[in-house]
Amino acid sequence: MPVRAIVRRTLGLAWVVPALVLVGVFVYLPLAQNLGFSTLEWDIYSGSQEFVGLDNYRRLLDDPVFWSSFGDNLLYAVISIVFQVFGALVLAALVESVRSERWRRSLRAIYFLPSAISLTVAGLLFYFIYEPNLGPLNHLLRAVGLEQFTQAWLGQESTAMYAIIAMSQWQGFGYSVLLFAVAIQRIPSEIYGAAAIDGVGPIRRFVHVTLPLVREMTGLMAIVTISGAFQVFNEVMVMTGGGPNNSTQVLGTWLYRSGFVRNNFGYAAAIATVLFVITLGVAMAQLWVTRRRRVEW
Amino acid sequence: MVSRLGFLGVIARVFVWAFLLGLAVVVLYPLLWMVLNGFKTNAELFGDPFALPVDWSFDNYRKAWNRGVSGYLTTSVLVTVTSTVATVFVSAWAAYGLTRVDIPFNKTVTAVILGGLMLAPTVALVPLVKMFQAMGLYNSFWALLILYTAFRIPFTTFLIRAYMIDLPREVDEAAEMDGAGRWTAFWRITLPMCKPIITSTVLLHILFTWNEYLFAMVFTSGSGVQTLPVGLTSLMSKHGTEFPVVFAGMVIAAVPVVLLFFFGQRYIVRGLADGIGK
Numbered sequence: 001m002p003v004r005a006i007v008r009r010t011l012g013l014a015w016v017v018p019a020l021v022l023v024g025v026f027v028y029l030p031l032a033q034n035l036g037f038s039t040l041e042w043d044i045y046s047g048s049q050e051f052v053g054l055d056n057y058r059r060l061l062d063d064p065v066f067w068s069s070f071g072d073n074l075l076y077a078v079i080s081i082v083f084q085v086f087g088a089l090v091l092a093a094l095v096e097s098v099r100s101e102r103w104r105r106s107l108r109a110i111y112f113l114p115s116a117i118s119l120t121v122a123g124l125l126f127y128f129i130y131e132p133n134l135g136p137l138n139h140l141l142r143a144v145g146l147e148q149f150t151q152a153w154l155g156q157e158s159t160a161m162y163a164i165i166a167m168s169q170w171q172g173f174g175y176s177v178l179l180f181a182v183a184i185q186r187i188p189s190e191i192y193g194a195a196a197i198d199g200v201g202p203i204r205r206f207v208h209v210t211l212p213l214v215r216e217m218t219g220l221m222a223i224v225t226i227s228g229a230f231q232v233f234n235e236v237m238v239m240t241g242g243g244p245n246n247s248t249q250v251l252g253t254w255l256y257r258s259g260f261v262r263n264n265f266g267y268a269a270a271i272a273t274v275l276f277v278i279t280l281g282v283a284m285a286q287l288w289v290t291r292r293r294r295v296e297w
Numbered sequence: 298m299v300s301r302l303g304f305l306g307v308i309a310r311v312f313v314w315a316f317l318l319g320l321a322v323v324v325l326y327p328l329l330w331m332v333l334n335g336f337k338t339n340a341e342l343f344g345d346p347f348a349l350p351v352d353w354s355f356d357n358y359r360k361a362w363n364r365g366v367s368g369y370l371t372t373s374v375l376v377t378v379t380s381t382v383a384t385v386f387v388s389a390w391a392a393y394g395l396t397r398v399d400i401p402f403n404k405t406v407t408a409v410i411l412g413g414l415m416l417a418p419t420v421a422l423v424p425l426v427k428m429f430q431a432m433g434l435y436n437s438f439w440a441l442l443i444l445y446t447a448f449r450i451p452f453t454t455f456l457i458r459a460y461m462i463d464l465p466r467e468v469d470e471a472a473e474m475d476g477a478g479r480w481t482a483f484w485r486i487t488l489p490m491c492k493p494i495i496t497s498t499v500l501l502h503i504l505f506t507w508n509e510y511l512f513a514m515v516f517t518s519g520s521g522v523q524t525l526p527v528g529l530t531s532l533m534s535k536h537g538t539e540f541p542v543v544f545a546g547m548v549i550a551a552v553p554v555v556l557l558f559f560f561g562q563r564y565i566v567r568g569l570a571d572g573i574g575k
Contacts, residue, residue: 009401015394016406018387019450023413026447030424031416037423091320094313109562110321113328116558117551118508120526124533124547125331128540136330136346170324175569182570202309220573231417234510238530252419252511259423260515269423276420283415 031276037269056270066271069249072161076168076250077229083169084176085221089214091173092180093206108181111174119171123238126167130154154240157247164239164248168232176221183217184210216289223286230278251275328551335545342540357545364536365520366546369528373550376438376524377506380445384502385495387446388453393483395454396461397469407458413451418444418511426515440516441524445506453498456572460494461487497568500561507554525550 038057041050060066095107114122129135130153138150153163187210195205211218233252236242242249242257249257251271259268334342335357336350394400395407425444429435434443464487472482488495510526517523523531532546558565 009399012394012398012400013406015398016391016400016410019391019410019454020406022387022443022447023410023450026425026428026443027413027416027421027451028409030421030428033424033427034420094317097313098317107317107321109559110324112558113555114324116504116554117328118510118526118554120508120510120529121331121547121551124529124543125327128334128544129327129330134343134346134540139346170327174324178566179570179573182566217573224573227417231419233419234526237510237514255419255422256515260426265423265427272420272423275417279417279420280415 034269034272034276037266038273040266040269042265043263052266056266057273059267060270060274065246065249065254066251068246069251069254070274072248072250073230073232075161076165076232077226079165080169080172080225080229081222084173084225085218088173088176088221089180089211089218090206092177092184093210095177096181096184097202104181108174108178111177113174114171115175117171119168119234120238122167122171123235126163126170127154127239130163155244157244160240160244160248164235167239168235171235172228176225179221180214180217183214187213219289220286223282223289227279227282227286230275230282331544331551332548334541335548337541337544339539339541357539357541358549360539360542361532361546361549364542365528365532366525366549368520369523369525370549372438372522372528373507373524376441376445377503380442380449380506381499381502383442383446384449384453385498388450388498389457389488389491389495390483391450391454392457392461393487395458397466397483397487398479411451411455411458413448414455418448422511422515429516435516436518436522438522441512441522444512444516445502445509448512449502449505452572453502456498456568457491457494459571460491464490493564493567494571496561497564497571500557500565501568501572503557504554504565 039051039053041052041055042048091111095104095111098104098107129137132138132150132152132155135153137153141147141150151159154160191209191213192205195209200208231252232250233256236248236250236253237256240248242253246254251274255268255271255275258264258271330346333350336353336355337357338351341348341351391410395403395410400406426435429440434440468490469482469486472486473479477485507524508526509524513524513527514530517527520528520531529543529546529550533543536542
């Protein structure tokens with residue numbers, strides 16, 4: 001290859017260098033550093049660093065809060081799959097079965113609305129809704145005679161995590177409905193027409209036509225939901241800060257607390273590595289799903 | 298869609314409608330309650346949570362504004378605008394380089410940039426804090442600008458690249474024949490053709506930046522550099538006994554993105570669908 005051509009090709013790299021540098025320095029480099037940090041006993045205030053090998057990971061395995069945090073992430077994932085994947089899919093099919101285009105559009109927009117506002121606003125809002133004395137939830141329960149069910153939703157270990165997860169379903173389901181609606185709209189109308197001629201009822205139509213044809217979107221939504229469930233941070237920080245008694249800690253908040261409140265950077269880095277492995281695994285699954293699309297038209 | 302509407306069909310329709318509308322109420326009522334509470338006094342709020350405000354005064358909004366929300370809003374706008382411009386341009390450049398320019402290691406470069414999509418911000422948190430402290434950018438506007446740009450480049454490049462791949466090449470090749478350089482071809486021809494996807498990425502980036510909490514909370518502490526999501530939690534902890542003021546602040550934070558969604562719905566939906574499906 002003539003020198004000029006090589007120079008020309010190399011100059012072409014200028015187009016991608018800004019993106020490469022930013023992503024390389026601020027996304028990839030910290031990730032690599034994190035692995036190194038996780039092998040240190042590191043006090044930020046005294047600045048002392050000592051190599052301890054895999055000690056942080058060993059301590060992780062013995063830390064009950066680490067396991068309960070992991071469990072809470074898992075619970076988050078399972079409940080979100082039920083509501084934001086399967087629930088949202090059924091809901092999207094119901095919305096798309098409405099005849100009036102204007103109503104379909106309005107319903108989709110209304111359901112999506114909480115996803116546009118921040119998790120901070122939604123979290124604070126539900127903090128007040130769950131508030132035992134002034135909160136409308138307990139007021140409502142009293143008004144309909146279910147006094148015995150009123151409680152300090154976020155203030156006790158047995159209900160706090162479920163209360164946070166419930167808020168996040170409220171906040172996020174409309175996003176999934178919107179995406180499933182797009183997937184359903186992409187199904188050619190002839191297929192539904194043929195089903196109608198064959199006298200297939202709405203439920204069988206959903207099971208035998210819609211479901212198989214939105215399988216790829218369902219897989220993707222499940223993966224995105226699981227990945228999101230392990231990155232939960234904002235709503236927990238705003239609503240409970242991980243309490244009461246660490247019952248609502250998730251890996252993200254436990255990482256934050258270990259590193260920035262208890263000043264143990266090495267331990268926080270070890271939690272980050274666990275999160276890295278989980279989210280990377282989930283991302284690989286996503287790649288695998290998108291690579292082998294079954295249904296194309 | 299044709300379907301036989303027997304008696305059972307009618308009953309089913311009624312149930313479906315009741316369910317869909319009931320759910321709409323469950324979604325809308327808390328939001329309405331939030332807006333109404335911004336107009337109430339503390340005494341009204343503690344009395345009957347379902348009552349309407351007695352006096353529709355903007356007092357709480359004024360108080361929220363004066364107790365820091367004006368500053369949080371300014372920072373949010375500043376960070377959102379700058380990081381949107383930076384992210385979209387850097388990503389569009391990268392997408393152009395990857396789809397239109399013959400560069401060495403194209404596959405590797407693509408994999409590296411798009412691979413960033415798989416990495417969760419939480420994982421990089423500890424090293425990033427050390428890095429920004431060392432650079433003297435911790436607790437500054439620059440920290441948020443850089444982080445929001447760097448972490449959103451993979452997603453934004455992914456969307457723009459997918460769109461550019463499908464564009465016809467003949468037009469920009471013809472422009473180059475006419476002696477226009479690549480730079481001109483990018484600005485005059487390719488970028489204008491990408492307008493729909495650029496609009497989507499701009500709107501999605503605004504939604505992301507406006508609402509982002511993790512970085513905003515960890516990287517800023519002073520009141521001059523806090524964005525709305527973090528500012529609201531400080532408003533809550535500082536004036537937590539005056540709930541209506543907090544509600545007013547929440548409404549101020551929520552209104553811009555809700556409006557954005559209503560006016561840009563088409564583009565947002567398209568961007569989200571392409572982002573997950575392609």
